[in-house]
Amino acid sequence: MPERYVGARVRRSEDERLLTGRALFVDDVQLDGQLHAAFVRSEHAHGRLRDVDVSAARRRPGVISVITAADLGDYWRPGPLLVPPPPIPGLIFHTCTQVPLVRDKVRHVGEPIAMIVAQSRYVAEDALADVVVDIEPLPAVVDLEAAMAAGAARVHEHLASNLAAHVVQRTGDYDAARAAAHRVIRRRFRYDRGLSAAIENRCVVAQWDARAEELTIWDTTQAPIPIRNGLAARLGLLESQVRVIAPFVGGGFGPKIMMHYPEEVLIPWIAMQLGRPVKWTEDRQENFFATTQERGQVHDAELAVAQDGRILGIRDVFLHDTGAYDPYGLTVPINSQCTLLGPYDVPAYDTEFTAVFTNKPIVTPVRGAGRQHGVFVMERLLDLAARELGLDRLEIRRRNYLSRDRFPYDHHILFQDSAPLVYDSGDYAPALEEAAKLIGYHHFLHEEQPRARAAGRHVGLGIVSYIEGTGIGPYEGARVTVEPSGQVRVATGVGTQGQGHFTAFAQIVADVLAVRIEHVHVVTGDTREFNWGTGTFASRGAVVAGTACHAAATAVRTKVFDLASRLLETPPEGLELVGGAVRVVGSDRSIDLGALAAQANPLRGAVRPGTEPGLEATAYYGPDRGSTASGVHAMIVEVDPETAMVTIQKYVVVHDCGRLINPMLVEGQIHGGVAHGIGNAFYEQLMWDDNGQLQNASLMDYLLPTATEVPPIVIGHRETPSPLSPIGLKGVGEAGCIPTGAAFAQAVEDALADFHVEITEIPLSPDRLFQLLQRTPPQRRNQVIVEGSYVFRLPRAVVWDALQDPAVLVRALPGGMALEQQGEASYHGAMRVGIGPVTAAEFTVRVTLLDREPPQRFAMVVDGHSGLGFTRGTAQVSLEEDAAGTVMRYRAELQVGGRIAGVGQRVLDTAAKLMTRQGLELVHRELAGRRTGEASA
Amino acid sequence: MKPAAFAYHRPASVDEALEILHAHGSDAKPLAGGQSLIPAMNFRLARPGVLVDLNRVTELDFVRRDDRGEIHCGAMTRQRTLEHHTDVIRGAPLLAETMPSVAHAQIRNRGTLGGSAAHADPAAEIPAVLLALDARFIVRGREGTRSVSAERFFTGLFQTALAPGELLVEVVCPPPPPRSGWAFLEVARRHGDYALAGVAAVVTLDERGRCADSRITLLGVGEGPVLAARARKALKGEPPTPAALREAAQAAAAKDVDPPGDIHASSAYRRQLVGVLTRRALAAAFERASAGAGDATKR
Numbered sequence A: 001m002p003e004r005y006v007g008a009r010v011r012r013s014e015d016e017r018l019l020t021g022r023a024l025f026v027d028d029v030q031l032d033g034q035l036h037a038a039f040v041r042s043e044h045a046h047g048r049l050r051d052v053d054v055s056a057a058r059r060r061p062g063v064i065s066v067i068t069a070a071d072l073g074d075y076w077r078p079g080p081l082l083v084p085p086p087p088i089p090g091l092i093f094h095t096c097t098q099v100p101l102v103r104d105k106v107r108h109v110g111e112p113i114a115m116i117v118a119q120s121r122y123v124a125e126d127a128l129a130d131v132v133v134d135i136e137p138l139p140a141v142v143d144l145e146a147a148m149a150a151g152a153a154r155v156h157e158h159l160a161s162n163l164a165a166h167v168v169q170r171t172g173d174y175d176a177a178r179a180a181a182h183r184v185i186r187r188r189f190r191y192d193r194g195l196s197a198a199i200e201n202r203c204v205v206a207q208w209d210a211r212a213e214e215l216t217i218w219d220t221t222q223a224p225i226p227i228r229n230g231l232a233a234r235l236g237l238l239e240s241q242v243r244v245i246a247p248f249v250g251g252g253f254g255p256k257i258m259m260h261y262p263e264e265v266l267i268p269w270i271a272m273q274l275g276r277p278v279k280w281t282e283d284r285q286e287n288f289f290a291t292t293q294e295r296g297q298v299h300d301a302e303l304a305v306a307q308d309g310r311i312l313g314i315r316d317v318f319l320h321d322t323g324a325y326d327p328y329g330l331t332v333p334i335n336s337q338c339t340l341l342g343p344y345d346v347p348a349y350d351t352e353f354t355a356v357f358t359n360k361p362i363v364t365p366v367r368g369a370g371r372q373h374g375v376f377v378m379e380r381l382l383d384l385a386a387r388e389l390g391l392d393r394l395e396i397r398r399r400n401y402l403s404r405d406r407f408p409y410d411h412h413i414l415f416q417d418s419a420p421l422v423y424d425s426g427d428y429a430p431a432l433e434e435a436a437k438l439i440g441y442h443h444f445l446h447e448e449q450p451r452a453r454a455a456g457r458h459v460g461l462g463i464v465s466y467i468e469g470t471g472i473g474p475y476e477g478a479r480v481t482v483e484p485s486g487q488v489r490v491a492t493g494v495g496t497q498g499q500g501h502f503t504a505f506a507q508i509v510a511d512v513l514a515v516r517i518e519h520v521h522v523v524t525g526d527t528r529e530f531n532w533g534t535g536t537f538a539s540r541g542a543v544v545a546g547t548a549c550h551a552a553a554t555a556v557r558t559k560v561f562d563l564a565s566r567l568l569e570t571p572p573e574g575l576e577l578v579g580g581a582v583r584v585v586g587s588d589r590s591i592d593l594g595a596l597a598a599q600a601n602p603l604r605g606a607v608r609p610g611t612e613p614g615l616e617a618t619a620y621y622g623p624d625r626g627s628t629a630s631g632v633h634a635m636i637v638e639v640d641p642e643t644a645m646v647t648i649q650k651y652v653v654v655h656d657c658g659r660l661i662n663p664m665l666v667e668g669q670i671h672g673g674v675a676h677g678i679g680n681a682f683y684e685q686l687m688w689d690d691n692g693q694l695q696n697a698s699l700m701d702y703l704l705p706t707a708t709e710v711p712p713i714v715i716g717h718r719e720t721p722s723p724l725s726p727i728g729l730k731g732v733g734e735a736g737c738i739p740t741g742a743a744f745a746q747a748v749e750d751a752l753a754d755f756h757v758e759i760t761e762i763p764l765s766p767d768r769l770f771q772l773l774q775r776t777p778p779q780r781r782n783q784v785i786v787e788g789s790y791v792f793r794l795p796r797a798v799v800w801d802a803l804q805d806p807a808v809l810v811r812a813l814p815g816g817m818a819l820e821q822q823g824e825a826s827y828h829g830a831m832r833v834g835i836g837p838v839t840a841a842e843f844t845v846r847v848t849l850l851d852r853e854p855p856q857r858f859a860m861v862v863d864g865h866s867g868l869g870f871t872r873g874t875a876q877v878s879l880e881e882d883a884a885g886t887v888m889r890y891r892a893e894l895q896v897g898g899r900i901a902g903v904g905q906r907v908l909d910t911a912a913k914l915m916t917r918q919g920l921e922l923v924h925r926e927l928a929g930r931r932t933g934e935a936s937a
Numbered sequence B: 001m002k003p004a005a006f007a008y009h010r011p012a013s014v015d016e017a018l019e020i021l022h023a024h025g026s027d028a029k030p031l032a033g034g035q036s037l038i039p040a041m042n043f044r045l046a047r048p049g050v051l052v053d054l055n056r057v058t059e060l061d062f063v064r065r066d067d068r069g070e071i072h073c074g075a076m077t078r079q080r081t082l083e084h085h086t087d088v089i090r091g092a093p094l095l096a097e098t099m100p101s102v103a104h105a106q107i108r109n110r111g112t113l114g115g116s117a118a119h120a121d122p123a124a125e126i127p128a129v130l131l132a133l134d135a136r137f138i139v140r141g142r143e144g145t146r147s148v149s150a151e152r153f154f155t156g157l158f159q160t161a162l163a164p165g166e167l168l169v170e171v172v173c174p175p176p177p178p179r180s181g182w183a184f185l186e187v188a189r190r191h192g193d194y195a196l197a198g199v200a201a202v203v204t205l206d207e208r209g210r211c212a213d214s215r216i217t218l219l220g221v222g223e224g225p226v227l228a229a230r231a232r233k234a235l236k237g238e239p240p241t242p243a244a245l246r247e248a249a250q251a252a253a254a255k256d257v258d259p260p261g262d263i264h265a266s267s268a269y270r271r272q273l274v275g276v277l278t279r280r281a282l283a284a285a286f287e288r289a290s291a292g293a294g295d296a297t298k299r
Ligand SMILES: Cc1cc2nc3c(=O)[nH]c(=O)nc-3n(C[C@H](O)[C@H](O)[C@H](O)COP(=O)(O)OP(=O)(O)OC[C@H]3O[C@@H](n4cnc5c(N)ncnc54)[C@H](O)[C@@H]3O)c2cc1C
Pocket: B029, B030, B031, B032, B033, B034, B035, B036, B037, B038, B054, B075, B076, B101, B102, B103, B104, B107, B110, B111, B112, B113, B114, B115, B116, B118, B119, B121, B123, B124, B125, B126, B162, B166, B167, B168, B169, B192, B193, B194, B195
């Protein structure tokens, strides 16, 4: 037993349960008579829901219930606004929160339209294909700038535009700063984020006990108490009738916050309706749409800088993608706005953002929560300034750091928690020096890099600073109880998702009560055990709940001394706690804590007036504002300019989260954060096409970094205790991923100095880096385009007639089965597509011929629909006569939606070309009776 | 992500498997390692009515080196075995060396040689390597057994010469000729991903140190593995100078392929990768050839 647990590398007490498979996760909950739910989700990003026909699904054996918005009655209500925006003067904010099931309009792919409850998940998924959804597609709002253009389609039609919010914050006089500047550096920056990609997806199980009139919900939430309170209100139950249990949860990272997700709201309701337990486990495919995510911002930023590199002012105007709804208020963009300032002295700051509704899943905080966007802008501006001024990268940062004596430092703008952005403490320059030393900055610049360059190798270094606002209010609480056995129980309300809360809270309590850590038992995330609090988010669990544990343990300690003082007839000042007992200082007279607990809860006699029974106390901690953690990341990369591949060779983090409870836990948080950040920098990107279809909706194409992509990380700890917390804590949950993109960009740019590549966007991909090296503008991949020509050795009139003939047209469709003429130039039919793993998917098709100019040109639209999604091909076809016969030229654009769009991209191009070629060859064969043709494309 | 309902059979012999396949026609699919088929079923992209599990068909799980030095591998040979089996390492070293680029160790423990060949993913390494090695494919149906050359086996996007009801039972790799060298290179986003582009090269020198022949195959850039005919022609009879390699690589990139573009790599980027990887692979292969590494008897 160490003298003190706090600060020691204590092994995680939860690991035995986790590693031996004994830990309970929500999906482990199996109840008698349990049913399973699956959701019919929109394949379109934007459209009017005309009809949902669930009759066939209801008839399927094994299906118990099928629910649409209409079946919900009064229970259909939009979700709560979770975080109202801060009171910033002039702020505009339009609240539009998610709905349980779509009633009139779908606003993003994957939005739930109907819920199916069946005997098994297999049957429920079989029944998904029975539901016929009729959606009239509307133009999708995807690109941020296009969304704000006049005449853009509106995600929420009751609003005048797609503007969700507009916020301006100002401090100092930027115009004056600009006028006085030696240089003004102005750029457009793009920063995009992605999924939380927790290893455990979301899961909800609900059971209604009609005898006890009690609803129990197991939920992978980070915030069980707000979920309990919200659901009780919605369902018309007392809060005490609802118990929410968030057992072990496999990663939260933000999106498992108190969302009141559609599934979270519907599963308890249907369990009550049916009187049977119901489970829904999100699968990985659903996770791409059904769980919130973070996405892009576009910043137009400028830095006014003095000749010596001092920042005079910054102006930043940015667009923020909030997705289809904004239940989480403005946390993410305000974090970007505030965190941009970093550890620097910025005398004038003029910042403005517009949050924009788009037809994409909802944006809420994901680890970092907008902070990396701001850090990227600031650090890139400093890098650019350093280059223009001929300053060293470290030097420009040093010259702008807030020095140690400036705290508390007020930036005079408001933070996401509505409190003024005041840094409690910090000591930035030594962290930079330590990071420079650990990465070998000078050695690298003066020896390694020149040597590598001479050998034709392209290595580069990145080093950047950041701060992280952590540990915000409102409050958390804890109850500490000493049992007669001498064991100590700790209960708190925050959910836990693998951070090591069981260990960290036990360390704090064990120190206060001087007991062995093995004797401290922590429960968290069960509203029956503790029902006041908010949850785990914003790097606050250890800071706020940890401090509450400290306060509760301290209150118990006071009770221990009071009671022991009477029993041992010694004033409290003459007592000490050692080894699980109270002892009279300097004697061997002592009482075990357990015995004392028994005395405090007597079966006879009386508890003295003015005291409470037992050795138990509950305490709360509610900081006025958060504490500011900080740090420096540095990395060395090697870039192969021929292949545009980047490898990270070395990674250093120097981090200051105040007093360390447990360095090992802090390192774990940093390692995971850096992996998340590396993913963000080079691998992960949600790729939406112009129709709002996600083109990489599986972990085959959405590239999470794995152990082989994440280098070993060297960590230096610094401790600048927070004056706000009695134990000096600051948070660390998000730090690892905040500056990674900025460091990566600087390092890659440095490695490619000979190529003069400037990096103003994250994520990069090798494909994008290749474009930068080739100096080609960014290309978004939206559609598959098939172009070519084909020669028929036939007169044009014959070819024209043939191409308008359904009997011939059907040949051009892969696996075309039948085509019937419906209107003058419209045909209806079916085709069967089988390519490789896709076995014979049946599509219903509609072919429409447009713009017909016989016998020269026509356009053809082929709409296909199947259980796998939909396709829309638009082809322009022209026929020209030449010596050989008729030359047909075609250019077809293919759009896909649904599952084909999400998982089929890797072979779509090849498959489309192949199918076009095969189709034309079949037409050719059909016409062969009339003579011969030859392919030229 | 649950598969649609299917019937399941677990035969113990090839004959039995062929009977079941025959009885169900194109509704039946063999199940090998399941590393491609099962995900496709979970996405409901594939909905076979009948699965014929080959994992108990032990006669398909073997590696044998015959007296001519040819390596015979049963279709159910795990990819992990190809990586570590001494006969493969000695007799078909390119195949063994390529294995670490195929997925991850966990997947190679299940994934099979036959499954990868039969699946014929255009970005898969094994088909490209088998094409570079000029391997033979032994195919069995109820009517008998036939041998198919690699060039004829891979017929297009996820397509092979296998007819419904047929099984790939064995792959035969000829030994590396004397004075030959080989190399495999690819660029994948992450270790274990399907490659953006890759190249397998087998080159042979004549007595004068010129290129007698080369089989360069490209993956991830066509409907299936692409045998780079223009590059082969450009090299034939040439000494392997940097300029010659560059020219051959240029030919491969410019003429042998018309790469698809997708979310991970544009067509232009893939073309660039083909050029760079071909040049580098050829350099490595010729270096081995001139070092005499191809002389199997010496190893
Ligand atoms: C995460 C992940 C990463 C991967 N990365 C790669 C990679 O980088 N490169 C790569 O090449 N592959 C990769 N794969 C695929 C993997 O290599 C598969 O093992 C392989 O493609 C198929 O082999 P299998 O034995 O699993 O076949 P299965 O999935 O069982 O079968 C595949 C197909 O072949 C058919 N089939 C199987 N055996 C026979 C036979 N004997 N005769 C006739 N038909 C048969 C099946 O019916 C099915 O249609 C990856 C897979 C995963 C899950």
